[in-house]
Amino acid sequence: MIEFENVQLLRGDRAVIDGMSLSIERNERVAVLGGSGSGKTTILKLILGLLQADEGKVIVDGRDITNLKEEELRDTRLKFSLTFQDGALFDSLTVKENVAFFIREYMQIDEDEIEKRVRDRLREVDVEEAIYMMPEELSGGMKRRVAIARSLAAHEPAMFLYDEPTSDLDPVNAGKIRKLIQDLSSGGRGFILVTHEMVDALKVAERLIFIKGGKVLFDGDRDSFQRTDIQEIQAFLREARA
Amino acid sequence: MSNQLFETTKSRIADLQSFYFLSIRGITGIFRRPFYFDDFVEQMSYSGAGSVVIVALVSLFIGMALSLQISAEFAVLGLQMYTGQVVGISIISEVGPVTIGLIYAGRSGSGMASELGSMILRNQIDTFRVFGVDPIKKLVTPRILGSLVMLPCLTVIGDFVSMLGGAYVSAAVANQSLTVYWNAVHVLFQARYVVPGLVKPFLFGLIISCVSCYSGLKTRGGAVGLKSSTTRAFVISTIFIIISDFVVTRIILVFLGYGS
Numbered sequence: 001m002i003e004f005e006n007v008q009l010l011r012g013d014r015a016v017i018d019g020m021s022l023s024i025e026r027n028e029r030v031a032v033l034g035g036s037g038s039g040k041t042t043i044l045k046l047i048l049g050l051l052q053a054d055e056g057k058v059i060v061d062g063r064d065i066t067n068l069k070e071e072e073l074r075d076t077r078l079k080f081s082l083t084f085q086d087g088a089l090f091d092s093l094t095v096k097e098n099v100a101f102f103i104r105e106y107m108q109i110d111e112d113e114i115e116k117r118v119r120d121r122l123r124e125v126d127v128e129e130a131i132y133m134m135p136e137e138l139s140g141g142m143k144r145r146v147a148i149a150r151s152l153a154a155h156e157p158a159m160f161l162y163d164e165p166t167s168d169l170d171p172v173n174a175g176k177i178r179k180l181i182q183d184l185s186s187g188g189r190g191f192i193l194v195t196h197e198m199v200d201a202l203k204v205a206e207r208l209i210f211i212k213g214g215k216v217l218f219d220g221d222r223d224s225f226q227r228t229d230i231q232e233i234q235a236f237l238r239e240a241r242a
Numbered sequence: 243m244s245n246q247l248f249e250t251t252k253s254r255i256a257d258l259q260s261f262y263f264l265s266i267r268g269i270t271g272i273f274r275r276p277f278y279f280d281d282f283v284e285q286m287s288y289s290g291a292g293s294v295v296i297v298a299l300v301s302l303f304i305g306m307a308l309s310l311q312i313s314a315e316f317a318v319l320g321l322q323m324y325t326g327q328v329v330g331i332s333i334i335s336e337v338g339p340v341t342i343g344l345i346y347a348g349r350s351g352s353g354m355a356s357e358l359g360s361m362i363l364r365n366q367i368d369t370f371r372v373f374g375v376d377p378i379k380k381l382v383t384p385r386i387l388g389s390l391v392m393l394p395c396l397t398v399i400g401d402f403v404s405m406l407g408g409a410y411v412s413a414a415v416a417n418q419s420l421t422v423y424w425n426a427v428h429v430l431f432q433a434r435y436v437v438p439g440l441v442k443p444f445l446f447g448l449i450i451s452c453v454s455c456y457s458g459l460k461t462r463g464g465a466v467g468l469k470s471s472t473t474r475a476f477v478i479s480t481i482f483i484i485i486s487d488f489v490v491t492r493i494i495l496v497f498l499g500y501g502s
Contacts, residue, residue, distance in 0.1 A: 050368050074374040082372045088365035102373045154373065 001025055002047055002192075007056035009042060009214070016042050017053070018214035024207075026159050027190040031205035033198070033236070039214040040194040041085075044161045047192070048080060049073040081151035085164040087143035089135040095122070095146050096131045102154035121149040125180055141173030145180065152184075160184060160191040166200050178204050198240035202226075210236070257460075264378065264459070265452040271376075271383030281384035289350035289385075290392030296349065297342055297400045304341060305404030306411045308332055313416035322418050326426030329408040334430060334439040338401040340487050343446035346393055347479035351454035354385050355475035358458030359468045367459070382459075386451040393447035394440065401439065438494045445490060449482045 002024045009017040016039045024030055034040050045051040046058050049065050058066050060076050068076075089098050099118045103109070109117075122128040125145040130138060138146065144165055151157065162181065166174035174197070181204050185191050195201055201208055208225045210218040210233050217230055225233065313325045358381060361367050370377040405427055412418045430436070457475035461467050 045368075048372055050371060070371070070376065073371075077372050078374050080372070082369075084365040084369070086364060088369045090366060091364070102375070105373070105375055151373075 001059075001061060003057070003059040004043075004046070005057040005059065007046065007053045007058060009039075009046065009051060010054050015214050017046070019056070020211075020214065020216055021056075022209065022216060022219060024192065025190065027188050029185055029190055029193075029204065029206045030209060031193045031195060031201035031207070032209045032211060033195060033201050034211040035196060035236075038211050040196075040211060041163050042214075043211075044082060044163055044192065044194055047161065048077050048082060078155055079158045080161050081148070081157035081159075082161040083144060083147045083151060083163065083165060085167060086140075087135070087147035089138075089143055089147060089150070091135045093135075094131070095127075095133050095135070095138070098135070098146060099150045099153050102150065106154050117153060118149075121153045122146070124152065125149045126176070139173065141169050141177060144169075144177060148180065148184070157189070159189060162191060162193045162195075164195055164197075165193065166195070166197055174200070198237065260460075261452070261456045264382065264456050267378045268382035268386045268452060268455065269448075271379045272387055274379065276379070278380055278384050281380065282387050285384045285388030286392050288353070289346070289388050290395060293346060293349055293392075293396055294399060297345055297396045298403045300341065300345055301338070301400035301404040302407040304337060305329065305333060305407030308337065308404075309408035309411040310415060313412055313418065317416065322416060323422050324426060325412050325416065325418060326405075326408065326423035327429055329412075330405060330427040330430040331435055333401050333404045333408070335435050335491070336438075336487070338404060339397050339439055339442035339446065340483060342397045342400045343393065343443065343450065343483045344480060346389070346396065346446070347450045347454070347476055347483065350389070351450040351479050352472050352476050354451065354454040355458035355461075356468060356472045358455060359461030359471045362459060362461045363464065363468065377459075382451075382455045385455055386448065389447035389451035390444055391447075393450070394443040397439070397443040434495065434498050434500050437498065438491055441494060442487060442490055445486055446483050449486065450479045453479045453482065 004020050004022045007017050007020045008015060020043075032040050032043055042051060046053060047060065049058075049068060053066050056066070057064050061079070063076065065073060065076050089095075090101065093101065096115070096118050099121055100114050103114055103117055119128055119131065122131055125148050127142050127145045127149065130142055130146065135143060135146075151160075160181070165177050165181065169177065178200060181191060181193065191204075193200060193205055202222055205222070207221060208218065209216060210225070210230070212232055218225060218228055218233055220228075226237065228234070309325060309329050312328050313322055316322050316325055316328075358367070361381075367377045367381075370380060409420055409423050409427075412423045413420050454475040457471045457478065461471040463470075
């Protein structure tokens with residue numbers, strides 16, 4: 001379980017996260033919505049200890065990770081799979097080498113076995129044909145699918161974290177990514193999807209959290225989200241429908 | 243005003259502290275598992291082997307220019323037979339290590355800063371961290387170790403090529419006997435000349451790699467930030483090389499009993 005207890009994160013004088021408290025179960029399908037600069041991605045980085053809160057506590061599976069050192073965070077981080085907005089693939093390596101990167105890091109297995117694992121993972125995300133391509137040759141959607149394959153290759157995450165997985169994608173590719181997100185969570189593994197795409201949130205998530213200025217404005221299910229009278233959300237919904 | 247000064251000072255001290263920690267972790271990474279041997283070899287190849295041609299070319303012309311200048315001055319005084327010695331001292335103790343250090347900072351150091359900066363901007367460093375891989379151990383340590391090995395090698399190559407250039411000019415332009423030139427150079431193989439020439443490249447390699455990696459990993463703000471961090475890496479490395487060159491020369495000469 002992930003818990004934020006009155007978390008505050010400052011950037012200069014500005015509070016990126018401002019006294020946020022929330023709790024998310026591992027098997028929940030959560031979408032975090034909000035405009036650009038509202039602090040959505042920061043939430044993911046706090047969960048993984050990539051950023052440290054200035055005040056409050058971030059607790060993962062009962063362990064306070066707020067002030068842990070890099071090496072102490074390793075076990076916590078390996079419970080998650082994070083897919084960055086642009087995929088964050090290593091651009092000097094082929095798709096195969098990208099997916100195999102962390103397999104080589106953690107496992108002593110021969111090349112044939114590595115190739116098999118890589119192909120299995122790429123097949124799982126429907127991008128096996130790109131195995132020998134370079135990241136620059138991939139479309140935005142393919143990059144993100146390869147990034148997901150990479151995150152699955154070396155370990156089995158308990159929960160998925162997605163940072164704007166469908167932004168800048170055409171509707172067909174965005175649909176493929178949404179289906180992949182749903183498929184991967186079918187085994188009871190939850191996800192936190194950070195997005196400003198309303199359609200993503202409404203199609204794949206069961207719980208929606210809307211944030212603005214680093215504060216939670218709404219936290220509830222899809223139906224109550226669409227019925228809420230919070231002005232910021234209504235404006236967001238209007239823009240999404242337009 | 244005083245508040246702004248306080249904040250700036252605090253920020254500079256925090257920067258210095260992070261630089262110190264990064265350098266220490268990068269250096270101690272040499273002795274801690276896991277060892278990224280392939281990355282170390284790749285760094286040696288890029289920073290070392292990849293710099294040989296430019297180092298040789300620059301060193302050749304520096305040696306030739308020095309020899310030309312010194313032989314012309316010495317001809318007036320009738321001291322041409324000392325040309326090789328003076329060219330050799332200049333190159334081995336000072337000009338060689340400093341010039342090659344600056345070339346290394348410009349080519350390899352800036353490359354390190356821009357590569358790591360680009361990785362920061364594309365979330366690749368965070369990807370390492372998410373997967374439980376220490377980016378300092380994986381990226382910084384091989385660059386430090388590669389520089390510690392390759393910069394001294396490049397300096398030795400550069401020194402040799404410089405003296406070859408000096409010999410060529412001395413013989414072809416100043417009509418001096420090559421035997422006299424090389425005999426004069428041979429006199430240089432004493433601790434007071436050779437030790438500074440061998441110690442400095444290690445120190446410069448350490449400075450360049452630590453400063454460049456730190457600058458790269460501190461990149462913020464897109465393309466403009468990347469430009470700034472690359473420039474900053476070269477400028478700070480240059481300043482540190484020049485200052486430490488003086489300090490090290492002084493320390494070594496005193497240590498060897500030649501300073502007051």
